[in-house]
Structures are given as C-alpha cells and as structure tokens.
Amino acid sequence: MTVASRLALQASVVPSLSHNHHRFPRSYIISSPTTSKRSPRISCSISLSSAAATTTxxxxxxxxxxxxxAEALQKWLSASGLPPQKMKIERVEVxxxxxxxxxxxxKGEKLLFVPPSLVITADSDWSCPEAGKVLKRNSVPDWPLLATYIISEASLMSKSRWSNYISALPRQPYSLLYWTRSELDRYLEASKIRERAIEMSNDVAGTYNDLKLxxxxxxxxxxxxxxxNMETFRWSFGILFSRLVRLPSMCGKVALVPWADMLNHSCEVETYLDYDKSSKGIVFTTDRQYQPGEQVFISYGKKSNGELLLSYGFVPEEGTNPSDSAELSLSLEKSDKCYKEKLEALRKHGLSASHCFPLQVTGWPVQMMAYAYLVVSPPSMLRQFDELAAAASSKTGARQDIRFxxxxxxxxxxILDNCEASIAKYSKFLQESGSMDLDFTSPKQLNRRLFLKQLAVNLCYSERRILHRTQYILRRRLRDMRTDELRAPRIFDGFWNLFK
Structure with a gap:
C-alpha cells in the first residue's frame, strides 16, 4: 500500500555517478518547485527494494x-472464496x-467483497494453537498479538494457511521503523515527525522486550x-503500521485484509474499506469511475504528509494533500515569573511545558491561541490560568471561544516568533541537503541514502509551505492591528476638529 503520486528525486550526486547510474524498474523524475528555488535537478532511477535495504x-x-x-496470492484467494474481481494486480507507476x-x-460501485474467512484479526485461528492460547491467557492486546501471530504463521512457511499471503508481503515494509536513529536525526532534524518516529521505534522495542520478559x-x-526477535518484530509491526485497517461496521475491529491491502492511496479519493453486512464481505465504494487499465485507489485516511511517511513510507507531492499539516511547538519560558503556576495549570489538563499544534494551510486550532494566551498572560491574570489551560486542551466541555x-x-x-524559528530550521536543512555528504560505500547504499534524503526533502518542502502560509497570516493580522491602532487616534482627531 503506498501513495498516488510520483516521488520527485533531487540531489547533488558525485558527477561520475550522476551520468552512469544503473537502470532500475521505477524512476523518480525531478519536478521543479512552484514557489521556491531548489537545488540543481537531476534525473535518477532507484529500486525501492535496494533503496530500503537493511542490515538483517x-x-x-x-x-x-x-x-x-502477488499473482499466487490472487489464485489462492480465488480458490479460498474470494469472488471474481474487476481488478487485477499489476506493476504500476504509483x-x-x-x-x-x-x-x-x-462511480458508487462496491468492489472487493473479501469474506471474513480471508481476513486476519485477533480472533483468527493459530496454526500453533498453544502459542495463541498463551498470549490470550496473558491478555496481550490486539496489536502485539497480531504482530506475534504474523511471525508465528510466517515461520511455518507452507504449513501455514496464510503462506501465500505472507509470501506476497514486502520483506521490507514501508515505515520509518526502518530508518536508523542517525538517519532520522540527519534527514528529519527539522520536522516534528522525527520525534514521533523515535517514539514509535521505542514503543515497538518496548513491546517486544515486555513480551520477551x-x-x-x-x-x-x-x-x-x-x-x-527484535528484527522480526520490527518487520511485523511495519506490516501492521502500513496494512492494518479499522473496520467501523465491525465495532472498530482491526484487521489485515489480503487483496484489499494491494490498493494504493490517493489524496484525491475519500473511499475506505469497511465490512458490508448485506454482502458479508469487506468492500469499498468507488467515488469516481475507472477505465480498463487505470489503477484503482482508496484513502488511507485524512493524514498529514508526515503521518503518511511515518507509517507508510511515502510523501505525496507538495500541495496535493488537503489533509496535510505541519506541527508547531510552543513552550512556556522558564524565566516567566508565573512559570510554576502556568505549568501546574497545564499539567492539570493533560498538557506540558511544551506542546505541538497542527497547522494547516486553512488555519490553526483554537487551542493554540489559548496556549499562547497562557504563555504571554501577566501575573494579574493568575485566576484565568486554569481556564486558559483548559481551553488549550482538547477536553470536551472546555470553552473554545476564549478571547483576550x-x-x-x-x-x-x-506564535509568529516560533513559526519563523521553525521555518529557519527547514530552510537550513533544505539549503544544506544539496551538498549533504551521502557517506556511501556501495551503489546500494547510495540508492538508499538518496531515497531517504529525497523523502525528507519532499516532507520539508510540504511542511515549510504550511509554515510560510501561517507566517503570512500572522504578519497580516499584526499589521492590521497596528493599522487599526494608528487609525483610531486619527478618527478621534477628525471628530475633535469638527467641534473646534
């Protein structure tokens, strides 16, 4: 499962390699920016399988x-109860x-009809029943249980009922789980998604260590x-992050849906997978028509480019994702005379001294303004600290229309100062990315570094674009406020002159 956009690849490469690169199945073509100047462009081809090579x-x-x-999977599914399909698996541009x-x-046609018997959930039967009983006896939650289940079934090879499905799964899932810590620090230093990637990796490691113990x-x-072991759990969680779906009509049950998970994502569609009670199968309803030979898409949800990179390993083209956002971090200043009181109010409502808010091209959440009010509020507003902290949280019942x-x-x-500081970080990374030392010792390593670097560059451009829009709005509002302040005395002077 991946993205409905062609990834652009731009980088400064050692000249001798830029003219004699190898031919690979998939090409990444440079596209010039519409709003900002980028580094010199080159054409380059990269195989994702080599670009995503890992040590184990x-x-x-x-x-x-x-x-x-994939074709073997389709034959097995058809023999196991999957109805005749109007789609087939092919190599695609996207x-x-x-x-x-x-x-x-x-448009409006239902497709797939994958029967529940071909869907993997926490209730699926284990080929090794004793292993499943042990996990359920220990009340292991669905996600780690499913991760363990996939490994257990995969290790049995052809003895597992799911062998054809597992054989069609990528050996290298698309996920930031497969970026090393140094790669995250190097390529995502400007983006807040780096912190979430580190947290995700730590959570997977912690889950494995807990199960092991x-x-x-x-x-x-x-x-x-x-x-x-840790490597197989990284693989299985990578599969879950990129392929697990939540089915609203089955009480929100999470599931792996073979065949359906071959569908790629497009930001232009809004259809999603769900259980259809009338046909008793997993379906999706098209929101556009398709001609023979066209790739069919679904939506992976209203996710930002950073979230899509985090779980699925791709970044849509800049400006094509209406759900895109960039996180802006705001923090209390320790030099604030009321730092302790403000921090206490924030913690009371589940917030901390530093908090990230999602910005979109269309605006920002009202909670961010409440947080900013709290940060700049003087000691004389001590009684309002709790109210402001409540408004800054997303708790139900808190006032959201607070104005001071x-x-x-x-x-x-x-907010503007923090926004501009964040823009500076993105600009610094993008400026340095053109001359970044790729530190490679083989063509395969070069492919991987180029691929990761380009994903990071694409993400930085899309997030910086949102920050620039926020910067523009903030500057305009501040300018309008200054204009109003200057206009008020002139209006008063005008009235005064009338009565002279």
Missing part, C-alpha cells in the same frame, strides 16, 4: 515489486504493485528467539 534480512516475504508472489481495473468501473522467555519452545483582545498582539507575536 527477513527470511519470508518478497521484494516490493514481485508480481509472481506504488510498485497495485490493483488495476479490468473493465469499466462505475513476560512470555517468550517462559515458553522458549513456543517462541524461540531465532524466530521471535488586550493579549492578541503579544500572543500572535509569540
């Missing part, structure tokens, strides 16, 4: 562009593999370490 190879799955495994229309598909070490025959006109100027200036 997973013994199951396939290369991301393998059609042989997403390596995807589902392509075999015949005309109408509480369960795996006590049942080594069921969970041998050569199978259930006398603080508007200071609050907007505070």
């Amino acid at each position: 190879s997973i013994p199951w799955g396939c290369e991301v562009d393998s059609l042989e495994n 997403g390596e593999r995807g589902l392509v229309a075999l015949k005309n598909i109408r 509480r369960i795996f070490s006590k049942y080594p025959d069921l969970f041998p370490e050569e199978v259930f 006109p006398e603080l508007d100027g200071q609050a907007l200036r505070f």
